[in-house]
Amino acid sequence: MTLVEVAKLEKRFERRTAPWRRPRIIRAVDRVSFSIDEGETFGLVGESGSGKTTTVRCLLRLIEPTSGSFRFRGEEVFDMPPSRLRALRRDMQMVFQDPESSLDPRMTAGAIIEEGLVIHRIGTPADRRSRVRELVEMVGLDAGMLGRYPGEFSGGQRQRIGIARALALEPAFLVADEPVSALDVSIQAQVVNLLLDLQQKLGLTLLLVAHDLRLVRHLSSRLAVMYRGRIVETGRADAVFRAPAHAYTRALLSAVPDPRRGGSPDRLTFDHAGFDPGLELREVAPGHWAAVSGTDPECESLGRTLSL
């Protein structure tokens, strides 16, 4: 079952260099389409300025998209009245990159996790307290820590609080924007395991936004690579990593050094000036799409050397 269906999403910003000049149109998100099945993890990868964060902000309607469609369980989200949107927000939650700035420092961990339940008027105070304890244990924290403030927790513990908060309303869809990039390597692995466990246990559908290709490879079954507001390649994660079809994907994959393979990798460079935003996605293999003009003989041979 398809849970999330995004079609031709577009977000334009106008930038005026001077009041009397005509504004320059920046297409931060340009004709972006993808769908996510229930229980699946979909990865959105790209470098800074690729439009991946703008895309998810549009989906959650934290900013208004310029045009396009977003269907959640078949229901159009973009022209939904505010009352319906509020109800839907229970089902779509977000985990942020920086647990330091996304948790209110003056609230206890318990109050932070409980807040969503209070806002949506769910349960009695006693029900809510037991739900908070359950959530805290689910994310691997000790219930005895609920009275502490965010500043008293480590970065990894704060991210667990952020995840517990996102799960409080039992959402079907979780958007995680760079959920581990602010954490140390060993703590990243703990949070990756937590996300895997929770997904299995709760059947969560996850949209993972990240610049770390290894992380996206690890968690996603399918992914899309964004560049300058466009999806340039999308498909099953193993297929994209094995045989990247777009020159940008290849450049990106070849730029990531592998700890298990020393020396200088065979870097592939991408001609940024030669990028054609007008190219539509073509199916290069079943279920594997790329914005390329013709079949590229390089794809197959590169597949093996670039697998992470």
Next chain:
Amino acid sequence: MNGQGPPLLEVRGLTTEFVSETGGVRRVVRAADGVDFEIERGEVLALAGESGSGKSATALSLVGLLPPPGRVVSGRILFEGRELRALDDSGMRRVRGARIGVVFQEPMTALNPVFTVGGQIAEALEVHGVARGAAARVRAVELLDAVRIPDPARRAADYPHQLSGGMRQRALIAAAIACRPPLLIADEPTTALDATIQADILDLLDTMRRESGLAVLLITHDLGVVARMADRAAVMYAGRIVESGPAREVLASPAHPYTRGLLASVPGHEPGMRLAAIPGSVPDLAALPPGCAFAPRCPDRFEACDRARPEASGVSPGHAARCHLYGEAPR
């Protein structure tokens, strides 16, 4: 790496402390604790570790840039045969920049926003008496060209905010190598950058090492960067080097359980599988356990681990680990 004569930099028993006092309680954090390593000319040594491991404190100690109340309390820092700890502030300033270039993670804060990029590099050249006036400005443009900043003459007139993150980091490297120092200390030089820009900067450092024999002390948390760049690697945990050796060997056959855990924490190799994560978190440096600092998180812990701090034991030639699994068990 000529293997002849003394190494370019030799660090022995370096110990750095941060002492603070709140409400009459004295807190001593030993950020670096008996750190030993050496770097040969033209060699890249990676100092790897997580936050709080002491890798940055070690680097800052070397060049006298420790923020207060940090203080080097013991150890030797021999650079080109000279004891750097014996230098006063002005002596250290002369070494820094002229003989040891320094690059930090955040290029925006390291460059002065109110001066042009070219002007700042020219100033570094003048301060160290390498070049003056017009000659210094010409040299600054040459350096920007050397770090492959396109259109260097125009970029030299730009202010830091007009450059992209990758370009700022290049400009910073240009400033650090302006006086052709034999050693560059680079603390997480690519951490804030995108993957493709990171790869460009690493390629650039690699070229400078090959072409001009630049030695690099590379501080990083990213084991991929270690694999890409380093000849030798030293892994730090809780202020101590817990494993050191040829980078290839440390990564391919890690001896210390912490190094093994770090490698197993890197995602991507077995998609969808749980990672063999290291449980727990980094210990409080002001309250370390009496034995091995890693023992509480270690999967291979046995009784000796809680009793005594392990000394470095050889695992194979040039490869050592500070772990009771190797060497004689203490009594």
